[in-house]
Amino acid sequence: QVQLVESGGGLVQTGGSLRLSCAASGRTFTNYALGWFRKAPGKDQDFVAAMTWSGDVTYYSDSVKGRFTLSRDNAKSTVYLQMNSLRPEDTAVYYCADKYGGGSSNRYAYSYWGLGTQVTVSS
Secondary structure, three states: OOEEEEEOOEEEEOOOOEEEEEEEEOOOOOOEEEEEEEEOOOOOEEEEEEEEOOOOOEEEOOOOOOOEEEEEEHHHOEEEEEEOOOOHHHOEEEEEEEEEOOOOOOHHHOOEEOOOEEEEEEO
16 A cells, blocks of 8 residues: 655745655555645635656646746655745645656546645745
């Protein structure tokens, strides 16, 4: 059974940084991709970023491009989301999710999800 565990959320001021982690376990992740999504109160869940475990392909939403960066540590089966220049509108619960094949911005394409980590950006 695939398990995804997010960590690294917290409270930060506008302009600050956080690094989220998504630790995966349960199988090998070759030929799979991991995505990050977020959900703010009263809003739909939005795509943030995705990457293949091989790291050769990454995607970012326009709202985070240039501020957020994905990286991975295959030895630890962990993907990181470095978030810089945070804004109040980045406040949300952040989820990581796993799918077979390449990354996707479509949340319905993902099979396994973590429980999320809260990110709050104060103004």
